Amino acid sequence: MAVARGSDLVCPRIIAKNPAVNLRSSVLAVPVGLVKLRVGKLGIRVQAIGNAESFQISESLEGSLGFDVMSEGELKEKGFMGLRKTKLVCTIGPACCSIEDLERLAAGGMNVARLNMCHNSREWHRGVIRRIKKLNEEKGFCVSVMIDTEGSQLHVVDHGAPSSVKAEDGSIWFFTTENFEGCRPFTVQANYEGFSEGIKVGDELVIDGGMATFEVIEKIGNDLRCKCVDPGLLLPRAKLSFWRDGKLVGKNHELPTLSSKDWSDIEFGISEGIDFIAMSFVNDADAVKHLKNYLSNKTPRSIRVLAKIESLESLHKLVEIVEASDGIMVARGDLGVEIPIEQIPTVQQKITYVCRQLNKPVIIASQLLESMIEYPTPTRAEVADVSEAVRQYADALMLSGESAIGSFGNKALSVLQTTSSRMELWSREENQQSGLHWHELGLSLPDKIAEQVCSRAVEMANKLGVDAIFVYTKNGHMASLLSRNRPNPPIFAFTDNDSTRMALTLQWGIVPLLVDLSDDVEANISKTIGLLKTKGMVKEGDALLVVSDDIPSSANPTVYQSIQVKTIV
Ligand SMILES: Nc1ncnc2c1ncn2[C@@H]1O[C@H](COP(=O)(O)OP(=O)(O)OP(=O)(O)O)[C@@H](O)[C@H]1O
Ligand SMILES: CC(=O)C(=O)O
Ligand SMILES: [K+]
Ligand SMILES: [Mg+2]
Incomplete structure (x- = not known):
């Protein structure tokens, strides 16, 4: 029929x-x-x-269960406990932008593709996004797309050379905002008129967080004459910061978090159906709220806003920024320009902890496997850094130049895979979860109930040693509350909302599945288990812990949340 x-x-x-x-x-x-x-x-x-x-x-x-090929393959090969929990983000650049390259990354475990709008043309980015969507549709991957805004940051526009130039010890350089044509040795153009406002003779001008350092020896109008006191390389788009008495000099230029170029990149992203916007140089919660509000009025599709923590100001307002956003990126690259690098490890741990308390996904980014841009193997120290992020239970790890411009992007991705799987296993065996106390999130009774149900469900799942946790979710909230407790078994989150599915790709331990759901909880449970059974994904003897959040209807006005344990026979 x-x-x-x-x-x-x-x-x-x-x-x-x-x-x-x-x-x-x-x-x-x-x-x-x-x-x-x-x-x-x-x-x-x-x-x-x-x-x-x-x-x-x-x-x-049959076949209508939105199971992505990667989770399906991993489950068949390694079983429930073999599913990797930590999610992987890859920055897409010239080294990995063809459809074949993107497919290799997707098959290697990429959960989210990041496009840095600082680089390349909009047409180039459009091509990448469309290729990813094509792979999702035609090959059954589930890779989300994130754009990362350029933001407002003090950086070099021109240093008179096509690539890097060396600043020698004692050499004298001129920093200006004047747009000079052609080669003018020892001259650097900065991107903002007021870059030197409030800067005094004797201050230090630091390039890329320590790549090279200059001392300001003379101020001529807005321009600065500087002497190189710590030699090093000046790269294209190198970042500039000023220091006085060992402290960062606060920015005197009032630049908006989102420039007009960022707004048009956001419009572009909306029209291409992206899943995440990572907002660079967020300094307070208002900027995040403003963008979220704009997006909710602009598009019915839910686009999640991730705040990048990469400025000193953002650290001072961390809690309010985390509360306002849908997730956080610990952008260690620029953060290391604004705070002394020895503070990065403790700051990372603190941000990760705050995100977990407030139930927001967190990405650890920059230089995880930096040496792999050039070499096919990582350093032991890099593997230790990746392991530490996984031990801290970050939701996701990110590759930058390793995938965007490096020769060994796929190898780098596989190092993230194996290292995170190993550390996850260790954490389970060592039972790292015990004794954690969570800040209560919910204010209303239903929210408090949901939170308690999810926490107790994870406790039960771990104690009973069930194979998987099933949850049915519209906007991903119940799934994220389960993920927050970092359970031993994987969380299968069934949703009928595509943007929820794509957002959950970033969250620890969640396998998001797209399926048509009804208002009837029991029917949803039977149906999804039935589908998985038909596909051979669950089998006799498997134990499942099912968390459901009933939707009130006229026929059934009471909302109830339940935990059920089911054994497949
Ligand atoms: N789309 C692209 N086109 C060309 N080069 C790119 C692209 N994306 C990244 N790159 C290169 O890869 C390097 C690392 O990329 P990434 O986007 O992580 O830079 P970043 O400086 O850490 O990020 P941000 O600018 O957000 O602070 C960049 O310096 C750039 O050379
Ligand atoms: C990722 C990024 O923006 C940074 O590390 O600065
Ligand atoms: K950026
Ligand atoms: Mg940055």
């Missing part, structure tokens, strides 16, 4: 039993009565008219 999508058919009485699932705890039967068939995007839903119960015909939905 050919039926158009979205159409309803009213049929006479049927009695049905879900054939794909036979659980000890639930055998689903539909009550006798008139039955409505609704043909949806993901299959046919049968609804008994005048009765709240509904269920889906499993066989007709």
Whole structure:
């Protein structure tokens, strides 16, 4: 029978039993009565008219479970406990932008592709985004897209050479905002008019957080004459910062967090259907709130806003920024320009802890495997750094130049894979989770209940040693509350919302699955287990812990959250 999508058919009485699932705890039967068939995007839903119960015909939905090829393959090969929990972000650049390169990264475990809008043309970025979407659609990957704004930062526009130039000890340089043409030796153009406001003779001008250092010896209008006191390289777009008595000199130029170019990049991102915007140089919560508000009015698709912590100001307002955002990136590159680098490890640990307390995903970024831009193996110290981020239970790790411009991007990704899997196993065996006390998030009773249900569910799942946790979620909230507790088994988060699915790709331990859900909790449970059973993903003897969050309807006005343990028979 050919039926158009979205159409309803009213049929006479049927009695049905879900054939794909036979659980000890639930055998689903539909009550006798008139039955409505609704043909949806993901299959046919049968609804008994005048009765709240509904269920889906499993066989007709075969193949409609939005399981990505990577999780499916990993599950088949390594079992539930073999699924990697830490998510991986790759920066896409000239070294990895063809469809073949992108497919290799996706097959190597990339969960999120990051596009840094500082570099390359919009057309180039459009091409990359479309290729990723094509791979998702045609090859069954589930790779989300993040754009990273350029932001407002003091940097070099021109240093009179096409690539790097060396600043020798004692050499005298001129820093200006004048746009000079051609080669003018020992002259550096900065990007902002007021770059030297408030700067005094004797202050230090630091390049890229310590690549080279100059002393200001004369101020001529807005321009600065400086002497190199610590020789080093000046790279294109090198970052500039000023220091006095061992402390960063606060910025005197009032630049908005989002420039007009950033706003047009955001418009571009919205029109290309991106999943995340990483906001560079966030200094307070207002900038994040403003963008989130703008996005909610602009597009029905939920785009998550990640605040990048990379300035001294953002550290002072960390809690309010984390609260306002949908997630955080610890942007260690620029952070190391604004604070002494020896403070980076403790600051990273603190940000990661605050994110976990406030239930926001956190990405650890920059220089994780920096040496792999040039070499095929990482240093032992780099592997230790990656392991430490995983031990801290960060949600995700990010590659920058390693994938964007390096020759060994795929190898770097595989180092992240193996290192994170190893450390996750160690953390489980050492039971690193015990004794953690969480700040209470919920203010309303339903929120408090959800939080308690998820925390207790994870405790049960760990103690019982179940194989997987199942959760049904509209906006991802219940799934993230489970993830926050970093359970031993993986979390299968079923959602019928595509933007929720794509947002959950960033969160620790979550396998997001797209599936058509009804308002009937029990029917959703039976259906999804049935589908997984049909696909051979769950089998006899598997134990599942199912967390559900019932949606109130006129037929069933009470909301209830439940924990059920099911053993597949
Ligand atoms: N789309 C691109 N086109 C060309 N080069 C790129 C691109 N993306 C990244 N790169 C190169 O890879 C290097 C690392 O990239 P990345 O985007 O992580 O830089 P970053 O300076 O750490 O980020 P940010 O500018 O956000 O602080 C860059 O210095 C740049 O040379
Ligand atoms: C990623 C980034 O922006 C940084 O490390 O500065
Ligand atoms: K950026
Ligand atoms: Mg940065």
